[in-house]
Amino acid sequence: MPPASRSVLRNRNFRIYLTGSVFSTNGIWIQRLTLGWMAWDSTHSEFWVGAVAFLLFVPIILLGPMFGVLADRTDRRRAAVITMSSVLGVTLAFATITVLFDVDIVAVCVVATLFGIANSAYHPIRLTLVPMLVERTHLPSAVALNVTVFNISRLLGPALAGVLISLGGVTWAFAVNALLYVPMLLALGAVTVVWQPAESARRAVFSELASGIKYALSSVEISRFLVLVAINSVFGRGLLELLPVFADGVYARGSAGLAMLTSSAGAGAIVAGVVMSRVAVSRHRTSRIGVFAVGVACLLLAFSEAFATGVILVAALGLAITAVGIASQSAIQMHVDDDYRGRVMSLWGTIGFGGTALGGLAIGALSELLGLSNATSIWGVVCVAAVAVTIPAARRQPA
Numbered sequence: 001m002p003p004a005s006r007s008v009l010r011n012r013n014f015r016i017y018l019t020g021s022v023f024s025t026n027g028i029w030i031q032r033l034t035l036g037w038m039a040w041d042s043t044h045s046e047f048w049v050g051a052v053a054f055l056l057f058v059p060i061i062l063l064g065p066m067f068g069v070l071a072d073r074t075d076r077r078r079a080a081v082i083t084m085s086s087v088l089g090v091t092l093a094f095a096t097i098t099v100l101f102d103v104d105i106v107a108v109c110v111v112a113t114l115f116g117i118a119n120s121a122y123h124p125i126r127l128t129l130v131p132m133l134v135e136r137t138h139l140p141s142a143v144a145l146n147v148t149v150f151n152i153s154r155l156l157g158p159a160l161a162g163v164l165i166s167l168g169g170v171t172w173a174f175a176v177n178a179l180l181y182v183p184m185l186l187a188l189g190a191v192t193v194v195w196q197p198a199e200s201a202r203r204a205v206f207s208e209l210a211s212g213i214k215y216a217l218s219s220v221e222i223s224r225f226l227v228l229v230a231i232n233s234v235f236g237r238g239l240l241e242l243l244p245v246f247a248d249g250v251y252a253r254g255s256a257g258l259a260m261l262t263s264s265a266g267a268g269a270i271v272a273g274v275v276m277s278r279v280a281v282s283r284h285r286t287s288r289i290g291v292f293a294v295g296v297a298c299l300l301l302a303f304s305e306a307f308a309t310g311v312i313l314v315a316a317l318g319l320a321i322t323a324v325g326i327a328s329q330s331a332i333q334m335h336v337d338d339d340y341r342g343r344v345m346s347l348w349g350t351i352g353f354g355g356t357a358l359g360g361l362a363i364g365a366l367s368e369l370l371g372l373s374n375a376t377s378i379w380g381v382v383c384v385a386a387v388a389v390t391i392p393a394a395r396r397q398p399a
Contacts, residue, residue, distance in 0.1 A: 008138040008145065013191040017133055018149060020187025024084070025150045027180035029157025030164070031091065031115065032056065033262055034173040037165060037255055038108050040244040046372065048105055050364020052112045053241035057357030059116035060123065060350055068124040068346020069208045072339065076129050077193045081185060083122040088181040090114045095174035103170075123353065124346035131333060131341065132193050143330040147322065148273030152266065162259025212343025221335050222344065225328040226351055227390060228287040232328075233352045235383035236294040236321040238359015239301075240265060243314070245372060251307040264311045265318030272322040283327040290327070292387045293320035298380030302373050325352070 008014055039045075039052040071079065094111045097103060134142045164173040216222050243265075247258035276286075297317040304310045329348065336344045366375035 008134055008141045011134055011138070013133040013193070014130075014138075014142060016187045016190050017129070018145065020184035021146065021149050022153070023180045023182075024184035025153035026157040026160065027091075027177045029153050029262070029266075030161040030173055030177040030180070033158045033161040033258065034165065034170050034177070035108060035112055035115075036241070036244045037161075037258060038103065038170055039105060040248060042103075042105050042108070044249075046242060046245050046249070046364045046367040048364075049242060049244050050360045050362070050367075052108060053238075053360030053364070054357045055109055055112040056116045056119070057353045057360070059113065059120040061354035061357065063117065063120040064124060064346045064350040064354070065209055065213070065343065067121045068212065068343040068349075070121075071124045071128050071342030071346065072208070072212075073342075075193075076125050076132065076342075077188055077191065080122065080125045080129060081188050083118060083125060084181060084185055084188065086118040087115065087122065088178055088185070090118060091174055091178040091181065095171055095178060098169070098171045098174065119353075123349045124342055127329075127345040127349060128342045129193070131338070133191065136334075139333055140330045143333055144273055144276055144326055147326050147329070148270060150269075152270055156263075156266070158259045158262035158266070162255050165255050209343065212340055213347065215337075215340050216344045216347050219335065222332050224284065224390075225287060225331050226348065228284075228291055228324060228387075229328045229348060230351045230355050231383065231386045231390075232287075232291050232294060232321060232324040233355030234359035234362075235298065235379055235386070236291070236317060236324075236359075237352075237356040238363050239298055239376065239379060240314075240317065240321070241356065241360030242363055242367065242372070245367065246301075246310060246314075250305075250372065251310060253307060257307065260311060261314050264315040265321075268315035268318030268320075269322035272319045273326060276323060276326050283331040286327040287324045288387060288390065290320045290324035292384060294324075295380045295383030295387065298376055298383060300380075302376035302380060 009018075035052055035056065036049055039049045042048075090111065097107070101107075130142050130146055131139055160176070161173050164176055216226065240262075243261045244258050247253050247255075247261050251257055253260070294317060297313050297320060301310065301313045301317070304313055332344065332348055333341075363375055363379055366378065369375075370378070
């Protein structure tokens with residue numbers, strides 16, 4: 001482990017928070033995989049798989065910026081406790097419903113929307129909490145470790161979800177999901193956060209929101225990363241939302257195959273996290289190359305008929321997507337003023353998670369019309385073309 005990573009782990013608050021994240025992020029991946037599997041199992045429709053992904057993330061588009069304003073106004077630890085408790089409550093309620101009733105696609109969509117609303121509040125708070133736990137010099141390492149933990153969960157969570165669904169059905173998956181949120185609540189209660197409200201806290205909410213957006217767009221460094229995040233999330237993360245279709249519709253491997261594909265994406269993401277925590281890289285160059293690699297991986301996946309090849313390509317996709325995520329998030333966190341951090345990071349989340357929602361819905365609908373292989377081919381070509389458009393602008397800007 002590099003010296004910077006060792007140093008940040010000596011921070012008591014960050015260690016406690018990271019420990020809680022180990023559990024809660026596994027819960028997030030169990031939740032997402034289980035809902036995606038329920039959508040596919042009940043409809044065998046690419047559109048509905050994409051629609052559930054859309055409903056999980058679209059509240060971040062609509063509500064994320066407003067919660068970003070609140071993140072700059074309120075005690076972020078207390079807000080994190082409230083939002084995480086809401087996610088826990090919805091999870092327990094749905095686990096109970098799966099025992100008492102036969103759950104159809106309508107119920108899955110309703111619950112996905114509720115999860116989306118709760119997560120739209122939690123994500124901007126989560127992104128702004130880490131910089132309050134560590135020194136500025138340790139922030140890039142803290143971001144990389146936090147993202148690495150998230151992606152280790154992408155490896156473990158789906159595998160656990162696949163086992164739970166196979167053994168006890170979706171009820172077991174959601175029950176364990178709920179239990180995994182409890183350690184994060186305990187961690188949030190144990191950390192010490194010194195919070196001071198921003199000077200703009202007395203301004204109107206929409207005025208603050210507008211000033212945050214203006215601040216982000218007026219910064220060349222922040223805005224250029226936001227563009228790359230948008231491409232990465234729509235095309236890369238959007239395609240990953242159709243892994244249930246690849247697992248069962250293309251490779252005929254069922255929930256076990258879905259767990260393996262999702263875990264392979266997590267394995268690639270872990271490699272990206274480890275490498276980027278050890279090697280100093282150009283964040284902008286890494287983001288551009290990463291998004292280009294996303295497009296190439298999509299093209300290759302479109303023509304992959306062997307499950308083993310699909311596993312390798314999904315791992316490469318996870319690596320590229322995560323490299324872009326780490327580079328963009330750490331760069332923005334380093335450049336943003338703390339008074340604007342909640343609003344700017346909520347904008348990062350809105351673009352990142354909202355792009356996933358739009359991308360998942362679009363590729364699902366396109367696959368329904370043209371077939372998965374043709375749709376994925378088009379997806380890869382458009383992604384590469386979008387990256388090519390950003391290169392001339394990047395050359396005119398400082399590295």
